[in-house]
Amino acid sequence: MTQPRTQLFAPDRIAILGGGPGGYEAAMVAADAGAEVTLIEEKGMGGSAVLTDVVPSKTLIATADAMRRVNASTAFGVRFGEHSADHYETEAWADFAKVNERLRKLADTQSADIHASLEAAGVRIIAGRGRLVPPHSIEVTTPNGDTQLIEADAVLIATGAHPRELPSAKPDGERILNWTQAYQLTEVPEHMIVVGSGVTGAEFASAYRRLGADVTLVSSREQVLPGEDADAARVLENSFARVGVQVASTSRAEAVERTENGVKVTLTGGRVLEGSHCLMAVGGIPNTEDIGLEDCGVHTTDSGHILVDTVSRTTATNIYAAGDCTGMMPLASVAAMQGRIAIAHMQGGAVKPLKLHQVASNVFTSPEIATVGVTQEQVDSGKYQADVVKLDLATNPRAKMMNIREGFVKIFSRRGSGTVIGAVVVAPRASELIFPLALAVTHKLHVDDVATTFTVYPSLTGSISEAARRLHHHVGEK
Helix, strand or coil: CCCCCCCCCCCCCEEECCCCCHHHHHHHHHHHHHCCEEEEEECCCCCCCCHHHHHCCCCCCCCCCCHHHHCCCCCCCCCCCCCCCCCCCCCCCCCCCCCCCCHHHHHHHHHHHHHHHHHHHCEEEECCCCEEEECCCCECCCCCCEEECCCEEEEEECCEEEEEEEEEEECCCCECCCCCCCCCCCCCEEEEEEEEECCCHHHHHHHHHCCCCEEEECCCCCCCCCCCCHHHHHHHHHHHHHHHEEEEEEEEEEEEEEEECCCCECCCCCEEEECCEEEEECCEEECCCCCCCCHHHHECCCCCCCCCCCECCCCCCCECCCCCCCCCCCCCHHHHHHHHHHHHHHHHCCCCCCCHHHCEECCCCCCCEEEEECHHHHHHCCCCCCCEEEEEHHHHHHHHHHCCCCCCCEEEEEEECCCCEEEEEEEEHHHHHCCCHHHHHCCCCEEHHCCCCCCCCCCCCHHHHHHHHHHHCCCCCC
């Protein structure tokens, strides 16, 4: 990217466009450092991450996981309902109106909490739509049509993204849905067709099936989750097959249309799927159109993402960007880190540039898939020389107690030195289990550092320690 001019001063006035994780985290840091901070947000604090994406979707997934545990409880000897000579009623069901009411309430509560925290920190919040004005100010149009100019010494753009739509599959919010519209349903869909087998599509397919819907997942690739570890994807595919998720692989949706009682999805090759609802999960588009980027010299990619470097600078002096509107990983944690880094850099503080290989990410399917650092694909291609140990959870005593029959821990260590450089965990709560391995990757710990750290017995973390012990024998080998 074209490098911006060198910044010559720490800004007293900072304007932030967008109230998602990149924006509100940056606002808190900047206010704490004593800057005069103004945050402009059109839809509500927390942005789409809190209001229509991460918070509601993960709440839905948590409900689905609760149903999974209840329905699997017979394996533990737990019984529910009326008892007869040979029968217990054990199957749970979802009151979908209550499920969605709860998740919407949680999203609104989280948004209100963020708003209150920002105000308490001294951040000025303006509801409205913002547009950049050279050199680095923002013109805000409020809901009643009034405009005002927010003059600033530096600007952070954190405008997020919105769902991609296909011209032949326009969401209507009733039968054809995007991921922001899935929380108004009052009944579990009879048959949900999910188009897109990336992270969002796989998560919704997993959740809706656990909640009782028939589910068909349309995948353009042979493998579900094409960007994830192949071993992990196979575990998920086996889980899908076991619980009845149908996968239409190597297929693309050409069109989606309403029928009298549902939807019809036409795939490439002419195959037609019929269901009650269709959820489109085909990626996102950055919210960068018509916000004054060109006027201020902020360059974007062909996809519309704002070009930034590892300290969140754009190509314009004193204008930074964070989150899904940039070309970095579209994760709330990355957005928040980009925002914090931007404030530290613009104020002349100590800055650790963003290192994407240190990002821990998670797919909230059942089971969850968590990853950090070097991947199996990078090792297989020869990009990294690594020793690899994959340990199935089936041998873990805690997993047996919890009736976990699938999943694994995989650790990559640099060949010769034994430094932990990557990991994959497939398990319930993998999002929690990946943290010690993320610490190891970030701080370049040796496999022996992990192996010789006490774990609780019995615990799933015991498999992390055991995998590290098995890698010890490879250290020093060529």
